[in-house]
Amino acid sequence: MAPDPTRAAGTTGTAGTTGTAGATGAAGAGDPAGGRGWRARLAGGRLEPLLRWESALVIAVVAVALLGTSISSQFLSSYNVFTACTGVGDLAIMALPMTLIIITGEIDLSVASILALSAELLGDLWLHHWSMGVIFVVVLAVGTLAGAINGLLITRVGLPSLAVTIGTLTLYRGLANVILGPASVSNFPTSYTAVGVNGFLGISWLSWSVAIFIVLAIVAGVMLRMTSLGRSLYAIGLNEEAAFHSGIRVKRIKLSLYVLSGLVCSAVGILYAFELSSATENIGIGFELQVVTIVLLGGVSIFGGRGTILGVALAALIYAGLRSALLLTSSFNENDFEVVSGGLLILSVLVPNAAAFAGRGRELFARRRARGRLRAAGVSDDA
């Protein structure tokens, strides 16, 4: 009778009274490796619903690129691309563990706070003249611990991930502010802050953050599609109970994901602080929402069990491109982009559901027709 709190109900529960996940269909949508190759599927005239989403994303990328170049000839310039990269690269990296977590049906809203905690800890320790090497170890350890706390509260104590990560979001950011206070650190050695200025290995348009993202994305993508862990994640998201009954170590996996998220986010915190070449309070505020936006835009279902890294990467690309394009128009600024972000987020969940809506409408229509038939056959239509 009672909802099982250890289930993803953190998101699916509070995610409203919708029930099954929209129109993305049953035919192996969370099953990217199932069935024959994409060519066969295309030939069969039915694109898997997932490919449908990613194809739409590809089209969107092209559209954004066209939009951008029409707005400014500088859109694809090395400088502009680099700026876009630094703007979104960190978010994209954080989107990777977030994707894995959301696929299992959970969520982690504390990612930006762990980033802040790490960045401000970095700043504070640097202020106290610790050596950078030691600082790295300590900061990453703290981030990992923060992720572990999330994971333990969710898996061992059995608390819903939404509530937990809202709590740790506040806790960690609060701790970050306690550590650094109002101080602002901006004297990081230029050899490190170079990541915000120089391209990766001399490629002037590629930021370090995006380069790291590409590598990690490939690893994550292969993992999701082609390892037992990947299949386990999808299984957990689609039916946690059945996954458990198949011997999948659900709790251990979820805990690991949160620990991983903590580690990755704290690493991003360090990277981000160097890119900005400063660490201040309220660093990275609001990032968690942007990360979730990118992930959901990428076709990952908030209910779990569906989504690909490719989709998320494309979504990050669209996000970066759109942002850059709009910023190039003189009338737009950073804040205005928030509205666009929000709009994108709503669209990304409304569209698949709209298809379901249409399906429901068709069903209702068919029922009315059936009733009409019965009426014609002489069965009275009692009100």
Add this chain to the structure above:
Amino acid sequence: MSAATGMTPASGAEAEDAGALANPRTLVDFVLRARTFGIVVILALLVVVTALIQPSFLSASNIRFVLSETAVYALVAIGETLVVLTRNVDLSVGSVVGLSAYVSANMFQTHHGIAIPVVFLVGLGVGLACGLVTGLITAVGRVPSLVVTLAMLYIIRGVDTIIVGSGQVVANSLPNSFINIFHASVLGIPDLAIAVAVAVAIAAYYLKSYRSGRDLYAIGSDPEAARLAGIPIAKRVFIAFVLSGSIAGLAGVVWATQYNTIDATAANGLELQIIAAVVVGGVAIFGGSGSVVGAALGALLLQTINVALNVLGVPSLWTEAIAGFLLLVAITIDRGIQLRLAAALRKRRSHLGA
């Protein structure tokens, strides 16, 4: 109650259970009631302990301060509770408060001599509009509320920023009669606190004594069963969001009376504090149980903690961290109670249905 019961176990295992509470009903109800009054107890303890350490804590001005500080939070918590009861969440309330605060207060700048009640109506209207959009997308569009309200948080904040630009509402553009609303009190109790208390009472009564109110609990308790029972889920959830938005809109005006100077960052992050208050107040994050009284008390508790920490000399830097910690403690305790309850109920079933 009757002869052919079979309700109370007929086997000898009953003797074992003599130690546990007399019957399941008492146990469960006891626990639930304990949850709400637990907050009162904790609140009392907190006050007592702080007062012992720092007697100045219990000054009339401090009490007035806490009560008036709580007003906005308790008010928004009412609306949030309505939404959370249905197993949804409204993350956009902070942005709504911020937008409403600016728009309504700005009325004084753009429409000199405007009547104060009209300003309240404007705030309400802003919130209502936001609630309508959110409610439509969530209930009718069948989109998960977490995502929608997250997006609305962005969008509304973005709209706010666009409207405000780099401007702000400055205190001296507001008439004194408006600013005094925050400070007015009767017999030492702030008017606002009384007004909010009345609002809480009305909401509580509605939730208890009206079918649509009970429907909210049903929807959160078991959405599938609610559907089967013919409850108009979409309609109820839609109205819950409209109410949440409207109340937040109203709270925005209250915010303006409190803070006077309002820029584009007003009420940023409020939603998290509200959710903390609601959860601490005993409203289940999955819906189905909880009360607006509890939520309001949760808001009161959190504000009291803020003030207590201040009085005790803890730097205000710590408030955020402590709020987060408390939220975690609250949901952990709730879970502990839940588990213990389940175990007790399992043992109760001693006839094992064989």
Add this chain to the structure above:
Amino acid sequence: MVTAGAPVLSLTDASKAFAGVHALQGVSLELHAGEAHALVGENGAGKSTLVKILGGVHQPDSGALTIGGDEVFLHGPGDAADRGISVIYQEPTLFPDLSVAENVFIGRQPLRSGRRIDHRAMEREVREIFTRLGVGIDPDRIARGLSIAEQQLVEIAKALTRRARVLIMDEPTAALSPVESRRLFGVVQTLRDEGAAVVFISHRLEEVLAICQRVTVLRDGRRVLSQPLEGVTERDLVRAMVGRDVIAESHESHTPGEPVLEVEHLTREGVFVDISFEVRAGEVVALAGLVGSGRSEVARAIFGIDRHDAGTVTMAGRRLRRGSPAAAMQAGIGFVPEDRRQQGLVMEMSVARNIGLASLRRLRRGGLIFAGTERRFGAEWAQRLQVTAGRASMPVSLLSGGNQQKVVLAKWLARSPAALIVDEPTRGIDIGTKTEVHRLIAALAADGVAVLVISSELPEVLTLADRVLVMREGRLAASMPRAQATEEAIVAAGTAQQPAQPAAGAAADPGAGAEAPR
């Protein structure tokens, strides 16, 4: 006693097809006031479709429904309820956080001035109903924690407040104890006395014969029989349900080997106590007993889904870590769960992927799993078990119940387990697949696998088992070798107040007529 006169409800010539499959064809049904009408048939015979039509969930493709003489079209469950038809489903859906009284009246609470809910009137009416039914549930208590039996009674109360003239009970005694079943029958009698028509769906034919006055038998979507129950025997009913005299399948025994799975003093507080037994290689042990006696819970504890509080599980000589299905699997145990849709399969995933889900490690080639490997693996096993599906890449939700069960079995057989636990191997499966599954289990035993079968169907138990263990109220009540196991003996052990004598030739008292052998 058959009530003469016009029927309360009459369904004429109803047909319903889903995606080309005919669930019902030309079925007619007449319900009279004051009568308990049994609806009987195998799984897949069309009972649940019929119930859903009566309950307004589905609309028939053709046929007419008449209530009280007027032809009616039901738009939905709410409509059906408004017209006095109430269905008490096997899984009651109550609101755990609301009180019993509120559950009864949800959406229709009695009102007083100003459209406010009249709590007192609500409570009073519910109390009155419970008294009438002879049931002692406190209307003010919260619904969470009510037993299934109690939840059913709340549902019945709900039906009565809706002035139900027709109450349809779907397998009401499946999860009840004998005491609770007796109470339910008393309630049915009260309902009949008040003039309601009760539809009683049950697999337990003795119950049907004991409390109903009329019976309708469905087979393959058609009505085969509909008549008063006087003079009808169980055998007649079975023959009508199955279409032939059921010949019990033959059982082959072979000499079992060494003990493979040993369970000692296994205890889970409030669920089962001091369970000890062993299963030897090549042996099929059946765990029988009434629903709710703790059999599935024991199985889940053995496999590690639930943690046990005391006792040990030893597999091939090694003590198993408690609470870890992964450890159990590593030791060579497989587990086919009771609920294949919720626990056994991931419905949205393909057949191949479901089959491979317990063998992920095995599918790896150099650390990675390739789609081709997975597909071939799944297709091979699907074919071996004769799973009739279009392609192995089909989502498993599209398969029939029987094929789905075979997919679950394939999943576990692919691991070549040394011990296999199967909980309700043929629940909800058509007869053809049922026989296949039985043969499969027998073949497994012949191969030396230690098999533990949990079943509520006595004929199945007798077909499969080399040894029968009977549980009652969380304890092992009896253990009997095949030679001594008879239906009566098993029933006796499952329901008797004192443990039945296992070696005695004479069976213990089979109990009152209403006792269920499940």
